[in-house]
Amino acid sequence: MQKLLSDLKYNQVAKVIKLNEGCQGFERFRLLDLGVVPGTEIRLALDNPLNDPIGYWIRGAVIALRKEQSNKIFVEIFDE
Amino acid sequence: MNNSTTILPKTKNSGCENCPQARDGHLKRLGINLDKTDFVIALAGNPNVGKSTVFNALTGLNQHTGNWPGKTVTRAEGGFQYAGANYKMVDLPGAYSLISKSADEEIARNFILFGKPDVTLIVVDATRLERNLNLVLQILEITDKVVICLNLMDEAERMGLKIDIRSLSRDLGVPVISTVARYRKGLKELLNTLSAVATGELVTKPKVRSYGNGKFSRAIKSISTRLKNEFPEIENTNWLSERLLDEDEDIIASLKSGELLDHARGDVEYSQFDAEKLTKDGIDLALNYQNEVDVIQKEATKLRMGLAVNFHDELVENHFTEAAKIASHCITYPDVKKRLYFDQALDKIVTSKTWGFPIMFLLLALVLWITITGANYPSKFLAFLLLDNVHPLLKDLSAQIHLPFWLDGVLIDGMYLATAWVISVMLPPMAIFFPLFTLLEDFGFLPRVAYNLDKIFRKAGAHGKQALTMSMGFGCNAAGVVATRIIDSPRERLIAIITNNFALCNGRWPTQILIASLFIGSLVPSYLAGLISSAAVIFVAVLGIFLTFVVSWLLSRTVLRGESSAFSLELPPYRPPRFWFTIYTSLIDRTVFVLWRAIIFALPAGALIWLVSNIDLNGISLAEYLVTWMDPFAILLGLNGIILLAYIVAIPANEIVIPTILMLTVQLSGITGIGEGSGVIFELDNQTDLMHLFEAGGWTLLTAVNLMIFSLIHNPCSTTLYTIYKETRSLKWTTISGLLPLLMGLIITFLITQAWGLF
Numbered sequence: 001m002q003k004l005l006s007d008l009k010y011n012q013v014a015k016v017i018k019l020n021e022g023c024q025g026f027e028r029f030r031l032l033d034l035g036v037v038p039g040t041e042i043r044l045a046l047d048n049p050l051n052d053p054i055g056y057w058i059r060g061a062v063i064a065l066r067k068e069q070s071n072k073i074f075v076e077i078f079d080e
Numbered sequence: 081m082n083n084s085t086t087i088l089p090k091t092k093n094s095g096c097e098n099c100p101q102a103r104d105g106h107l108k109r110l111g112i113n114l115d116k117t118d119f120v121i122a123l124a125g126n127p128n129v130g131k132s133t134v135f136n137a138l139t140g141l142n143q144h145t146g147n148w149p150g151k152t153v154t155r156a157e158g159g160f161q162y163a164g165a166n167y168k169m170v171d172l173p174g175a176y177s178l179i180s181k182s183a184d185e186e187i188a189r190n191f192i193l194f195g196k197p198d199v200t201l202i203v204v205d206a207t208r209l210e211r212n213l214n215l216v217l218q219i220l221e222i223t224d225k226v227v228i229c230l231n232l233m234d235e236a237e238r239m240g241l242k243i244d245i246r247s248l249s250r251d252l253g254v255p256v257i258s259t260v261a262r263y264r265k266g267l268k269e270l271l272n273t274l275s276a277v278a279t280g281e282l283v284t285k286p287k288v289r290s291y292g293n294g295k296f297s298r299a300i301k302s303i304s305t306r307l308k309n310e311f312p313e314i315e316n317t318n319w320l321s322e323r324l325l326d327e328d329e330d331i332i333a334s335l336k337s338g339e340l341l342d343h344a345r346g347d348v349e350y351s352q353f354d355a356e357k358l359t360k361d362g363i364d365l366a367l368n369y370q371n372e373v374d375v376i377q378k379e380a381t382k383l384r385m386g387l388a389v390n391f392h393d394e395l396v397e398n399h400f401t402e403a404a405k406i407a408s409h410c411i412t413y414p415d416v417k418k419r420l421y422f423d424q425a426l427d428k429i430v431t432s433k434t435w436g437f438p439i440m441f442l443l444l445a446l447v448l449w450i451t452i453t454g455a456n457y458p459s460k461f462l463a464f465l466l467l468d469n470v471h472p473l474l475k476d477l478s479a480q481i482h483l484p485f486w487l488d489g490v491l492i493d494g495m496y497l498a499t500a501w502v503i504s505v506m507l508p509p510m511a512i513f514f515p516l517f518t519l520l521e522d523f524g525f526l527p528r529v530a531y532n533l534d535k536i537f538r539k540a541g542a543h544g545k546q547a548l549t550m551s552m553g554f555g556c557n558a559a560g561v562v563a564t565r566i567i568d569s570p571r572e573r574l575i576a577i578i579t580n581n582f583a584l585c586n587g588r589w590p591t592q593i594l595i596a597s598l599f600i601g602s603l604v605p606s607y608l609a610g611l612i613s614s615a616a617v618i619f620v621a622v623l624g625i626f627l628t629f630v631v632s633w634l635l636s637r638t639v640l641r642g643e644s645s646a647f648s649l650e651l652p653p654y655r656p657p658r659f660w661f662t663i664y665t666s667l668i669d670r671t672v673f674v675l676w677r678a679i680i681f682a683l684p685a686g687a688l689i690w691l692v693s694n695i696d697l698n699g700i701s702l703a704e705y706l707v708t709w710m711d712p713f714a715i716l717l718g719l720n721g722i723i724l725l726a727y728i729v730a731i732p733a734n735e736i737v738i739p740t741i742l743m744l745t746v747q748l749s750g751i752t753g754i755g756e757g758s759g760v761i762f763e764l765d766n767q768t769d770l771m772h773l774f775e776a777g778g779w780t781l782l783t784a785v786n787l788m789i790f791s792l793i794h795n796p797c798s799t800t801l802y803t804i805y806k807e808t809r810s811l812k813w814t815t816i817s818g819l820l821p822l823l824m825g826l827i828i829t830f831l832i833t834q835a836w837g838l839f
Binding site: 033034 | 214
């Protein structure tokens with residue numbers, strides 16, 4: 001089922017489907033360069049004491065994304 | 081580990097003597113001496129892969145390195161000599177990609193494209209090979225002459241990763257050398273390979289990218305063929321076609337202006353549109369060129385219509401798919417990712433809801449405590465040496481050579497004493513604070529602090545990394561301002577610069593502690609005195625943090641309004657800190673740097689302090705005139721003229737505020753038996769004497785409270801202001817950084833005083 005990356009829970013894994021069309025320009029390019037491209041598998045690796053940003057394991061590194069970013073990433077969440 | 085492979089050199093006679101491994105070269109680091117250059121090397125790589133470490137190791141320069149993405153902000157250049165040739169190395173800003181239109185990345189791309197480096201050395205993090213390959217593949221589309229430095233091999237080994245360097249080199253078509261740059265491993269081989277590629281002895285052949293056989297590939301082919309026909313000089317036509325299809329404005333502009341073609345021809349001096357050369361033929365040629373470019377661009381626009389809407393996404397996706405293929409081919413992962421588990425276990429505690437904040441505050445408090453208590457002894461020793469012994473010695477000397485009274489005063493009592501004072505008070509805490517801080521940084525803890533606190537800073541319109549620059553400010557605001565370089569967006573960086581002053585620096589902690597223990601501690605029974613006075617100091621420091629947020633918030637809603645820029649924060653793996661190395665570099669980079677600037681400003685301040693106390697007009701000293709003149713105003717602020725004057729003349733360093741206040745108080749209240757004479761700053765160890773002196777100066781509890789508040793909230797010292805100017809290159813922002821806190825301090829102390837009168 002299609003969900004948002006921000007729906008992910010600790011240690012869950014999801015696969016990127018696409019980025020929201022509302023996310024354009026440099027913001028979109030930066031996400032893509034960080035490896036958030038369709039097909040990428042992402043695991044929630046790090047909680048945050050304030051719940052935002054969240055650290056995701058993306059193609060071999062932990063990248064912190066703010067909620068306003070993870071809200072723009074459509075994913076398919078794998079069952080554990 | 082040194083099982084790297086190189087593509088066989090194309091030389092006439094093959095044999096061991098031509099093998100790059102056998103080259104007998106000696107590295108001679110040339111630093112910034114770049115008089116004669118035979119070859120230019122561009123140094124590229126993702127942020128935080130050890131690029132600066134490689135740069136320093138080869139050039140002998142000291143670019144600050146740290147476990148942080150984004151240290152290299154502008155282009156740095158350095159040189160070295162190897163095997164008889166002089167090399168210039170250009171350290172480009174770290175980049176994730178070359179096609180994302182960020183300022184840093186454009187600098188990097190334009191240099192590789194137009195700077196025509198003889199070799200592009202790409203530093204790659206062995207532990208994050210796959211994601212780093214995105215950039216590698218992009219660079220390989222632009223230039224053939226590439227050497228890959230597979231750095232951080234020790235970490236990869238610790239993580240149990242096995243990388244087949246031969247396959248990697250074969251897959252990419254360029255030499256790959258494994259290194260551990262921070263321990264200088266593999267550098268010799270790297271140099272051999274660089275020199276072999278630079279001299280052309282080793283010819284690299286990157287694998288040509290396959291664009292598949294869909295619409296995209298046909299579009300590329302069509303434009304590429306046209307480009308090749310019209311401009312045979314351009315080598316990377318596939319890449320250029322892709323850029324045209326992706327509507328890359330920067331590249332289109334440089335194609336239109338003829339810049340790109342000129343560079344491809346290696347004829348940078350001559351431009352298509354050089355006015356002096358516009359003969360009739362020239363004009364025809366130029367028009368003709370314009371037409372050709374227009375035709376090609378129109379073609380690209382037409383083809384672009386037929387491609388997917390998210391064409392750019394697909395481009396990046398292709399790179400990552402290719403990168404993943406290469407990575408899976410070359411890397412063997414361990415069965416158990418034990419190192420990752422260690423990182424994750426530690427991260428789970430460091431970023432947990434229960435422990436995240438307590439750990440952060442405890443560590444920061446510990447660092448500050450070690451700094452403040454640990455600095456006492458070396459400070460006392462330096463004071464003993466420079467103030468108690470060298471100063472009288474100099475006085476004797478000047479008496480022997482009959483130096484005139486005023487010259488002796490300005491030079492020895494003024495300039496020497498103030499400078500010696502600044503050194504003895506400032507050097508020890510900084511020499512303790514900076515190494516401790518740098519150790520935490522090198523270990524990888526500080527990025528976690530930025531991560532934990534980002535939300536609060538974002539609400540104030542700032543960046544999480546400001547947590548770090550603020551903490552650095554507790555050591556020294558000038559160093560904190562320099563540290564804001566890690567914040568990559570200009571708006572958030574300016575906020576961090578302007579508000580850094582609200583972090584109570586080392587120069588102000590002693591003032592706070594002294595005044596709190598004299599005036600606040602004495603309000604309660606003696607067994608509580610220590611506790612209460614510490615609480616008062618901590619309150620002031622926390623007030624500073626609070627003001628940091630408030631002012632950041634105000635700035636981001638007024639003069640620095642704007643969208644918060646695309647956020648990205650990479651959390652590097654924990655690295656065992658290099659203890660001695662860290663101590664050495666933090667002493668050189670931060671401590672000496674700040675101390676030197678402080679000394680430069682302390683010298684004239686010392687002269688000024690002595691002069692205002694000793695220049696008499698009608699038998700009244702200039703200091704007295706100024707104090708009397710400022711007194712009515714100062715009283716409104718709950719301070720006095722002496723304190724204000726001390727703050728004005730002691731702008732160079734907060735450290736000399738208290739000694740100056742003491743000296744002026746003694747001089748103007750006519751107390752005898754204490755102090756060293758007019759214009760000679762001093763300090764008292766005895767608290768009772770101190771208290772008597774302050775009482776003689778008319779101090780009350782209100783004076784003490786306001787002094788503590790004003791010490792927190794006033795203009796930054798001149799060292800910091802100068803650093804702000806150096807970093808922002810803007811008089812406007814420097815002025816704002818100076819006046820904003822000063823005005824705030826005046827208003828707040830005024831309000832406190834008025835409220836105090838009501839009770």
